Amino acid sequence: MKVVIMGCGRVGARLAGLLDIEGHTVTIVDTDAYSFRRLPAEFGGTALVGNGMDEGSLKKAGIEEADAFISLTQGDNRNVMAAQIARNIFKVPRVLCRVYDPLRRELFNSLGIEAFSPTTIFAQMLKEKLETETEEAK
Amino acid sequence: MYIIVIGGGKVGYYLARTLLDEGHEIVVVEKDPVRTEFICSELGSVCVRGDGCEVATLTEVGTGRAEMFIAVTGDDEDNLVACQVAKHKFNVPRTVARINNPKNEAIFKELGIDVTVSSTNIILESIQEEVPTHPLTHLLDIRERGLEVVELKIPADAKTVGKEIRELSLPPESRLFLIIPKQEKPRVPTASTALQAEDQIIAVTTPESEEALRKALRGS
Numbered sequence: 427m428k429v430v431i432m433g434c435g436r437v438g439a440r441l442a443g444l445l446d447i448e449g450h451t452v453t454i455v456d457t458d459a460y461s462f463r464r465l466p467a468e469f470g471g472t473a474l475v476g477n478g479m480d481e482g483s484l485k486k487a488g489i490e491e492a493d494a495f496i497s498l499t500q501g502d503n504r505n506v507m508a509a510q511i512a513r514n515i516f517k518v519p520r521v522l523c524r525v526y527d528p529l530r531r532e533l534f535n536s537l538g539i540e541a542f543s544p545t546t547i548f549a550q551m552l553k554e555k556l557e558t559e560t561e562e563a564k
Numbered sequence: 565m566y567i568i569v570i571g572g573g574k575v576g577y578y579l580a581r582t583l584l585d586e587g588h589e590i591v592v593v594e595k596d597p598v599r600t601e602f603i604c605s606e607l608g609s610v611c612v613r614g615d616g617c618e619v620a621t622l623t624e625v626g627t628g629r630a631e632m633f634i635a636v637t638g639d640d641e642d643n644l645v646a647c648q649v650a651k652h653k654f655n656v657p658r659t660v661a662r663i664n665n666p667k668n669e670a671i672f673k674e675l676g677i678d679v680t681v682s683s684t685n686i687i688l689e690s691i692q693e694e695v696p697t698h699p700l701t702h703l704l705d706i707r708e709r710g711l712e713v714v715e716l717k718i719p720a721d722a723k724t725v726g727k728e729i730r731e732l733s734l735p736p737e738s739r740l741f742l743i744i745p746k747q748e749k750p751r752v753p754t755a756s757t758a759l760q761a762e763d764q765i766i767a768v769t770t771p772e773s774e775e776a777l778r779k780a781l782r783g784s
Contacts, residue, residue, distance in 0.1 A: 479640070479641060480665075480667065481671070482667075501641065502617075502645075503617060503639070503641040503642050503644070503645040504641045506641070506644075507640070507641040507645065510675050511671055514674055514675060515671060527618065529618065529619045529620065530617065530618070530619070530645070530649070533648070533652060533653055537652060
């Protein structure tokens with residue numbers, strides 16, 4: 427599978443590493459070349475400096491042949507815009523997107539973008555964790 | 565008309581001010597507290613501090629009854645998302661987004677924004693109106709002889725397309741010395757060479773007869 431990831435933060439770099447080990451073709455894009463230090467030393471994919479909201483950069487990253495696009499920058503709006511460009515302009519079959527704000531996530535899910543809110547997921551996980559451990563302690 | 569303006573920078577502030585003067589009901593949503601206070605002190609309490617992409621803020625300012633929603637922050641992605649929230653969550657009939665990167669114009673249209681305004685494009689357009697679209701390009705100055713080598717393209721709609729060189733009233737100081745057709749190889753023009761659309765012409769002329777040469781070659 428050909429995957430384009432936008433944003434080489436901790437999550438982006440880790441995901442790129444995981445997919446790369448499994449043999450997928452990974453291209454990771456970030457505006458800051460310094461962020462590529464987070465990629466694992468054995469990373470065999472492509473790291474590209476560029477803006478994921480720019481059609482030119484996305485084409486360079488091979489978005490036209492990509493099977494999946496994932497936007498993981500720090501800005502919710504940036505992620506959502508890039509995801510919509512990938513989905514509506516480049517017709518990428520699978521588009522995932524991180525949105526910190528849970529309210530915005532709902533809206534974008536309704537617009538047909540698979541958006542995930544780490545805020546909701548992590549809070550829920552912590553809550554469950556807390557509940558199970560109290561039960562074990564009983 | 566009830567209009568919501570997202571972004572209280574220079575564009576947002578003057579826009580709100582003008583729309584208020586025209587008698588519209590206005591709310592400006594601005595993230596920065598200092599800027600919010602400034603706008604309120606200047607225009608009265610028309611500015612609300614908040615994130616114009618957040619559903620909670622937009623509910624608070626009554627986006628549901630807005631007839632127009634204008635996003636003019638300095639970030640294209642924020643303007644896009646604010647307009648999408650207004651359109652899809654609050655069914656605002658008309659959304660307008662300011663665009664900074666002209667490349668985003670087509671993308672925003674594709675993503676359902678009603679109107680986009682690109683200040684960069686507006687400025688570019690007025691420059692293009694002032695400057696002829698197919699000007700002479702200066703390639704080289706032969707200063708000691710008072711001559712220059714210029715390049716000019718024949719527009720597809722020029723009156724001179726299909727005419728032979730001898731039929732053109734070229735200024736006496738000018739000499740055409742190369743024609744580069746769009747498809748074929750470059751050739752040295754003769755009196756019977758006919759001009760074709762999109763031909764690129766290299767000529768020698770004087771600065772004074774530049775305009776006459778341009779008119780003779782383009783027929784206007």
